[in-house]
Amino acid sequence: MPTQDETVNESAISLFSNYALDGSIFDEMFQENGRPRESYQKLLQSILELQASELTQRQQAADLTFLNRGITFTVYGEDSTIERIFPYDILPRIISDEEWKKIESGLRQRIHAINLFLRDVYHEGRILQEGKVPFDLIYSCANYQREMRGVKVANDVYTSIVGTDLVRLPDGEFAVLEDNLRVPSGVSYMLANREVMTQVFPGMFGGYGIRPIGHYGQALLEQLQTLSPKGRDATIVLLTPGIFNSAYFEHTFLARVMGIELVEGADLLIHDGFVYMRTTSGLQRVDVIYRRIDDEFIDPLHFEPDSVLGVPGLFNAYRAGNITLANAIGTGIADDKAVYAFVPEMIRYYLGEEPILRNVETYLCLRDDERAHVLDNLDKLVVKAVGESGGYGMLIGPYSTAKERESFRQQVLENPRNYIAQPTLSLSRAPCYINGNVVSRHVDLRPFILYGGEQENTVIVPGGLTRVALREGSLVVNSSQGGGSKDTWVLQEN
């Protein structure tokens, strides 16, 4: 319900007839008084100048482009897996320069502290000895890799590639919902969204100075090159679990963008402590592996013995410093959802700074008093398994059935370490074009951080992936749970 400006025709106004504003939820486009925010004014103008039929045409053109390019993801079901187009919404999400500056500095600070934490835990363990982070919380993590103790990691960079999920709360501030520090995915959708947008809706960019994101592939490649003493001459490969992985499209996409080989475990072998790739002209030494395989599958000799996805003996080559893995092994201890609660403490401990981006209030079920609170408020809270991602293993209290709550109660009681709870958040909403109307839907934001060992040489491509809960009222933005995405614009400095 925008305020009617002079030149707008009736059909354009009716586009917004179903647009809900709610004072308890931050709207990305409109202020509480119904007037558009400054950053959205030109976009609103463009929408109002268009016919609904034209918006529909562009949406269809975008869908077709996604389909033709094979930009898909896989949904794992109990009996079958399905490949789907990633649903796309044509109205961009806009972030002002000022908002972005805060997000960017907050993420640099956070990811640097997390890397210092990882180094500390796998070496001296100061933060654990001093009791700032409980040692049992770390040692009991499923992703704690004791074999990493004392292993020197190239440039002390544990997480070269991070995807941190941000949400915008009713006061308009961004907060961190979770960090993805193992094999974060989604960046190919961020890039594809921009490409499709420029193709099907060039007019929409009119008048906006939007910061480019197309250099992500090059920035990633450069970041990986710094991990090898050979630098630009390093041989880098992308290791994929294969075509059955939900992010296989992204693996092929990134390998192509960077101009590096896409390999599976069987394409690599270890000889005399070094890693080689089988090529048509013989074996070629590999220096850096951008691996999209989880720790437990990467080396059957050291981790999951039945895995055929990995490379036997890889860990010894890694321990000897003959190969770099990005990300390093064992980073999952820092994105455990219970350890997440301690990231603000890590920032204070290692950097002596206050966190720029805040955390979401989190209850640890392993603590008796917090668990009691969680069990008393299952209908209000969101309960999450600490090691899961992608919206799996989660209870959203207000939308749950009594049966689901009872099942979670049992699970929490059986294994309290494995669960945390957070308040049900009012994620901000952004305009989406759905079935001929502009409506508001909940969104989050996953910026992609390329960490280079210090805050200064960390690259964050402006924006990230905005995920949308396309179902009305839904708070779940995960693509595996009916979420979609939209192009994300960070405006240039005025």
Place this chain on the structure above:
Amino acid sequence: MKYYSVHHHTRYRYDSEVRESTMEVRMQPRTDRQQRCLNFLLEVWPHAQVLATSDCMQNSIHYFDIPRRHSELLLRAQALVLVQDSNPLPGNLEGSTWKELEDVAATGQHWDWLTPSSYARPTALLSSFAEEVSFGKAKDPLHALFDVNEKIPAVIEYTPKSTAVDSPIDTALENRRGVCQDFSHIMIALLRREGIPARYVSGYIYQDPERKDDSDISGASHAWVEAFLPVTGWIGFDPTNNSVVSDNHIRIAVGRDYADVPPTRGTYKGNARSELTVGVHISETEDEDIPHDLLDNGHITVREFAEAESSTRLRIDQEQQQQQ
């Protein structure tokens, strides 16, 4: 103080050719307060470059790979080890040692040795076994250790080949038969349950040929337990023999349980069954005449893997610690 010369030969035979063998070996005796490994040599055939490193528990590891086709893989390890006399144990400890153990646990330093691991984990059978041998709060933890070290072999019969290399402790607890690996896992699980840090030791035991009733085997792979007490530090117990660890025990590696320290761990490509042959010879003097090739004399243990696996990579963890 004793010097030992150890020869440890291992042979894998495959019934059809395999390739790309990758193997990691834990055979080099540890160097620490109780012993020093003065010399170690590992030969591999077919020839491979052997590289060395150590794991997160400071055990020495050797690793190598053989890319080309082969149907036999031989390992010959030789070690010269100096083993110190153990410090005498106190007769009694203060009852307050139980409380001190709680303080030890609270530091997190002994997390690995206090929490359940793959093979040393609490089960319902372990609980009833603990009750049966009335293991628990003896007047001090040292007495508890001696007590359980005595009771395990009294209740469970040492029976070669009664369990497999990957048997859970329940198999031995239920059948009341087991080998040194089972005795050790049971004791470790019991100790951790009572808050005593405990770890698994993979090593060799030297048996004086003069005293040995069972022909002239002079040494074998063995496994036992180390427990940590605040006053004494780590103390070795051999529940298979109801003894405290002496200078007849040569320590190779320590881990949470067997899964951390198998003598060999490897993978290869090819659909083949493997047959494993192991020979160990230990002599007490440096210049003792070592049999030229243990695999050709009579004192060897042969185990066959009955089932071939259909996957292209067959795990070949082996089970020489089954012997004693």
